[in-house]
Amino acid sequence: MAELKSQSKTGGGEQNLMVALRIRPMAQDEILQGANPAAYKVENNMVVLLDPADDSDDILRANRSREKQYVFDSIFDGTCSQKDVYEETTKFLIPNVTSGYNATVFAYGPTGAGKTYTMLGKDGEPGIMVQALNDLFLEMRQSTDKTYKVTMSYLEIYNEMIRDLLNPDSGFLELREDAKGSVQVAGISEVTARSTEEVMNMLVKGNLERTQEPTAANATSSRSHAILQVTVRQRNKTRNIMQEVRTGRLYLVDLAGSERAANTHNRGKRMVEGAHINRSLLALGNCINALSDKNGPKYINYRDSKLTRLLKDALGGNCRTVMIAHISPASTQFEESRNTLVYADRAKHIKTKVRRNVTDVAYHIAQYSNIISELRDEIMRLRGKLTEQTQQKHSVANIQAVQSEVVESQKKTDKADVTFFKEQLLTSFKDQMELRKTLMELNNASMEISLETNRNQLVISEFQVEKARELRNREGTSMTDNKFSEDDKENNVPGSVVSSGVEPVEVQMARNELKVLHEEKHKTERVKTTIQRELEAARNKTQKLEEMIPLRINNADQQEILKLLCRVHQLEIESLEGQSAGLLRDFQIRHKDMVITKLHHYRNISDDIINRQKRIIDENNLLCPPELLQLYELYKEELSHNLLKWDDISSYSSIDKITSSNAPSTPKIEDVDNDSNKVFTQSAKAKHIQQAERSMYPQDLEIVEHVSTPTAPSRISYEDRTIINANTRSIAALAAKKRNQANISGATDKFGQRPLYRPQPLIDDDDFDPFGTKLTPSRLALHNRNMSEGLYSNGLGDDGLERFSTITDPNLPPLRTIGTIGSKRIQEQEEARRRAVRYTGNGNNNSYLEKSRKQARKNAEQKNRNQQRRKISTNSNIRYGGARAAVIDDSSTLRSNTPNTVLSDINKRNNNHIQKNKKISSQGINTLTVNQPEDLVDSIIPDRKIRGLPTIPQYRKGDITVTGTATNAARF
Numbered sequence: 001m002a003e004l005k006s007q008s009k010t011g012g013g014e015q016n017l018m019v020a021l022r023i024r025p026m027a028q029d030e031i032l033q034g035a036n037p038a039a040y041k042v043e044n045n046m047v048v049l050l051d052p053a054d055d056s057d058d059i060l061r062a063n064r065s066r067e068k069q070y071v072f073d074s075i076f077d078g079t080c081s082q083k084d085v086y087e088e089t090t091k092f093l094i095p096n097v098t099s100g101y102n103a104t105v106f107a108y109g110p111t112g113a114g115k116t117y118t119m120l121g122k123d124g125e126p127g128i129m130v131q132a133l134n135d136l137f138l139e140m141r142q143s144t145d146k147t148y149k150v151t152m153s154y155l156e157i158y159n160e161m162i163r164d165l166l167n168p169d170s171g172f173l174e175l176r177e178d179a180k181g182s183v184q185v186a187g188i189s190e191v192t193a194r195s196t197e198e199v200m201n202m203l204v205k206g207n208l209e210r211t212q213e214p215t216a217a218n219a220t221s222s223r224s225h226a227i228l229q230v231t232v233r234q235r236n237k238t239r240n241i242m243q244e245v246r247t248g249r250l251y252l253v254d255l256a257g258s259e260r261a262a263n264t265h266n267r268g269k270r271m272v273e274g275a276h277i278n279r280s281l282l283a284l285g286n287c288i289n290a291l292s293d294k295n296g297p298k299y300i301n302y303r304d305s306k307l308t309r310l311l312k313d314a315l316g317g318n319c320r321t322v323m324i325a326h327i328s329p330a331s332t333q334f335e336e337s338r339n340t341l342v343y344a345d346r347a348k349h350i351k352t353k354v355r356r357n358v359t360d361v362a363y364h365i366a367q368y369s370n371i372i373s374e375l376r377d378e379i380m381r382l383r384g385k386l387t388e389q390t391q392q393k394h395s396v397a398n399i400q401a402v403q404s405e406v407v408e409s410q411k412k413t414d415k416a417d418v419t420f421f422k423e424q425l426l427t428s429f430k431d432q433m434e435l436r437k438t439l440m441e442l443n444n445a446s447m448e449i450s451l452e453t454n455r456n457q458l459v460i461s462e463f464q465v466e467k468a469r470e471l472r473n474r475e476g477t478s479m480t481d482n483k484f485s486e487d488d489k490e491n492n493v494p495g496s497v498v499s500s501g502v503e504p505v506e507v508q509m510a511r512n513e514l515k516v517l518h519e520e521k522h523k524t525e526r527v528k529t530t531i532q533r534e535l536e537a538a539r540n541k542t543q544k545l546e547e548m549i550p551l552r553i554n555n556a557d558q559q560e561i562l563k564l565l566c567r568v569h570q571l572e573i574e575s576l577e578g579q580s581a582g583l584l585r586d587f588q589i590r591h592k593d594m595v596i597t598k599l600h601h602y603r604n605i606s607d608d609i610i611n612r613q614k615r616i617i618d619e620n621n622l623l624c625p626p627e628l629l630q631l632y633e634l635y636k637e638e639l640s641h642n643l644l645k646w647d648d649i650s651s652y653s654s655i656d657k658i659t660s661s662n663a664p665s666t667p668k669i670e671d672v673d674n675d676s677n678k679v680f681t682q683s684a685k686a687k688h689i690q691q692a693e694r695s696m697y698p699q700d701l702e703i704v705e706h707v708s709t710p711t712a713p714s715r716i717s718y719e720d721r722t723i724i725n726a727n728t729r730s731i732a733a734l735a736a737k738k739r740n741q742a743n744i745s746g747a748t749d750k751f752g753q754r755p756l757y758r759p760q761p762l763i764d765d766d767d768f769d770p771f772g773t774k775l776t777p778s779r780l781a782l783h784n785r786n787m788s789e790g791l792y793s794n795g796l797g798d799d800g801l802e803r804f805s806t807i808t809d810p811n812l813p814p815l816r817t818i819g820t821i822g823s824k825r826i827q828e829q830e831e832a833r834r835r836a837v838r839y840t841g842n843g844n845n846n847s848y849l850e851k852s853r854k855q856a857r858k859n860a861e862q863k864n865r866n867q868q869r870r871k872i873s874t875n876s877n878i879r880y881g882g883a884r885a886a887v888i889d890d891s892s893t894l895r896s897n898t899p900n901t902v903l904s905d906i907n908k909r910n911n912n913h914i915q916k917n918k919k920i921s922s923q924g925i926n927t928l929t930v931n932q933p934e935d936l937v938d939s940i941i942p943d944r945k946i947r948g949l950p951t952i953p954q955y956r957k958g959d960i961t962v963t964g965t966a967t968n969a970a971r972f
């Protein structure tokens with residue numbers, strides 16, 4: 001049922017008049033009058049009207065039921081709100097009106113039943129008119145393709161006269177009917193409304209003009225029929241030459257109430273009004289009766305009243321009509337309510353034919369330009385819309401393209417940034433490392449300068465002591481023994497300080513070198529300051545770059561790579577610092593050696609003083625306090641102990657420690673080329689030197705390393721340090737080279753620089769050193785110069801015999817020439833030995849000094865023999881290839897007046913040595929075949945003192961390299 005009703009509410013075609021009933025609440029007056037509820041709403045669409053009359057004498061009605069039921073489309077009682085009534089009766093009509101249909105809602109009922117309340121409402125309780133217009137504008141606003149034009153008129157029929165409520169001054173208006181039969185109010189003002197507010201304002205204005213008077217039945221009784229006509233013209237937004245215009249009309253009618261004169265107590269004017277009202281309502285009733293006749297339509301007389309004429313379409317024409325009947329529930333209003341219900345019930349059967357009001361408007365040609373203009377505007381509007389949409393699409397596409405470009409650009413930027421940072425960091429690291437290396441070299445140079453300075457100072461000091469000693473000797477001997485003095489003078493070393501009166505070359509050189517070293521020291525310090533400043537700047541730059549990495553590089557992987565780069569650099573720095581520390585330690589050791597040498601020098605001076613004073617006492621037979629004699633004996637005793645101590649000290653000298661302690665980690669020479677094991681990459685110079693060194697050895701001679709027990713651990717091996725030194729551009733070394741080139745022609749050794757001073761082991765405790773066996777700085781300097789004359793070069797001599805020399809370490813200077821058989825050098829050595837023998841052979845045996853000398857020499861020789869035995873025994877693992885001769889470097893320290901004894905000792909120890917090597921050979925090392933020519937052995941006997949070729953300290957004990965050829969080989 002509800003579905004059918006719903007369907008009947010929409011669309012066109014034949015439609016039944018919709019009838020709704022509203023029962024207002026009981027009024028206060030009615031309650032006071034003792035009225036009882038006579039109308040009840042039963043279910044949603046049924047009402048029961050109870051006849052209050054209870055007359056038992058009325059026989060005609062005796063058998064009739066007092067209750068009458070009526071069914072309507074909708075029934076609203078006193079509990080229903082204005083909104084309920086609107087939504088059920090009127091809301092559905094709004095879309096019809098906007099789409100070109102006519103619709104009418106009129107309120108019907110007796111006076112005071114609530115018609116005006118339903119149609120107009122009160123403040124805060126808007127009626128159907130307000131709500132309908134509100135929805136109408138809302139509906140039109142929601143449409144996008146249609147344009148609407150809304151006009152409204154508001155009139156009243158008062159005493160059968162039509163008044164324009166929106167323009168009351170227009171007087172009474174007439175009704176006219178056009179050719180199609182449509183009734184029009186001539187002269188009515190139609191006001192265009194653009195919003196609900198405008199409509200409301202007009203309604204308020206119109207209601208103020210409406211005739212409303214209080215009656216006995218209703219304090220606000222409407223004395224006229226009010227009709228609000230809202231016309232909605234609809235057309236498409238796009239205009240054409242033939243334009244379809246849909247016109248819908250909504251009529252909202254508030255009828256005046258039928259009234260009984262008895263109830264209203266109207267008199268005079270009110271009574272006349274009532275008569276007109278009743279007449280028009282009667283005409284309406286008649287029309288309703290006629291329209292609702294079940295036997296078919298009859299003649300409908302609309303012309304009896306203006307009301308029916310105006311409602312002609314609403315009642316039987318092209319209109320969707322809703323009639324809302326109103327009744328009072330009071331029993332006192334029973335008759336009015338019953339009549340209303342009867343009329344309403346009849347109206348249910350009224351049918352209307354609803355159709356859409358469509359008009360095709362053919363515009364005049366004069367309007368074409370306007371239409372064309374409007375069409376162009378529309379085209380432009382649509383094009384604009386299209387362009388806008390396209391642009392939006394393009395903009396989206398553009399945004400995506402831009403985004404991808406930004407991403408690509410970002411990637412490129414990131415990549416460029418990474419590359420930039422990498423290059424910057426690497427450059428910075430490289431600069432920093434170069435600066436650090438330079439700084440390390442400068443530190444090394446400073447240390448070398450310091451050592452060189454000490455060495456030169458020692459040379460000068462030693463010369464001065466020597467000078468003073470000679471002067472004293474001259475004076476002493478002249479006073480005591482003229483013969484000795486003459487011999488002394490005769491045997492005095494040619495070119496001695498005293499005799500010549502001029503300083504030896506080495507002393508002059510030492511003085512010159514001190515000046516140069518002083519300048520170099522300041523120069524080095526200045527350069528160091530500059531380099532340190534540059535290093536600080538480079539370090540700051542690197543730090544800033546590292547800090548910028550997380551800010552500039554977004555990619556975590558790239559960040560990690562750069563951080564690793566920084567870490568590698570850090571490790572390189574640590575490695576370099578380790579090397580620097582190694583060099584520093586080396587320097588400290590050498591410095592200590594220098595201190596030891598100085599102390600030894602001072603001790604010699606002290607010994608000299610003591611011995612001379614003792615000699616003076618003895619020679620002059622001076623009385624000496626016993627305490628002093630005891631002290632002297634104690635001194636001699638201590639001296640013998642100290643000799644051992646010094647010997648121990650020298651045998652465990654720091655240089656020995658360096659060489660031996662690093663032996664386990666010392667790489668073989670063959671491995672030197674392996675740069676990966678080196679702290680620094682080997683320079684071309686270092687490689688060249690090494691090649692030269694290797695070329696010195698016969699190809700069939702195997703280099704053997706001697707493993708000693710390390711006495712102190714070292715981080716960097718000797719060879720490594722050597723390589724570092726070779727790579728290190730030592731300013732001191734360069735300066736020394738420069739000096740040598742400038743001052744001493746040909747004084748440099750084959751390495752292009754002077755060997756560093758190394759302390760000698762003390763082999764003689766005698767202060768008197770007539771053989772020049774002590775290694776003093778000046779003698780060492782002289783030795784170095786002598787050795788720089790190519791005497792150690794290999795190859796055949798003029799006599800066809802091969803020369804040989806001893807080299808203890810490839811990185812150290814040649815120590816001495818052992819001998820060259822038949823060569824000039826040997827003759828020189830022999831001559832030197834002869835001089836030494838002559839010097840020592842003519843002593844005064846009666847003198848205490850001579851005794852002391854002899855005893856000292858004896859002790860020294862014995863000590864040397866003992867020492868040599870130890871050294872030979874420690875010179876193990878010597879291997880010789882083929883028939884080549886072997887020479888022991890330490891043989892230079894042998895002391896013996898009987899060469900055969902020494903040879904015997906050597907043979908004995910070498911037999912032991914061969915026995916040892918036999919054991920070694922079982923471990924995979926070749927057995928040694930050592931051939932030693934007798935005259936060669938003879939040449940190494942230290943008894944043949946060679947002045948100017950002092951013994952060299954046994955540094956690198958055990959590292960022996962032998963060259964030479966056996967001419968008449970003797971088997972050891």
Ligand SMILES: Nc1ncnc2c1ncn2[C@@H]1O[C@H](COP(=O)(O)OP(=O)(O)OP(=O)(O)O)[C@@H](O)[C@H]1O
Nearest residue numbers: 024025111112113114115116117218221222256257
């Ligand atoms: N549903 C309702 N709820 C509350 N009060 C109502 C209701 N209907 C009507 N009334 C009140 O009843 C009184 C009469 O109503 P109204 O003036 O609307 O009657 P009417 O039918 O228009 O009378 P008339 O024909 O004389 O103009 C008013 O005071 C109105 O407020």
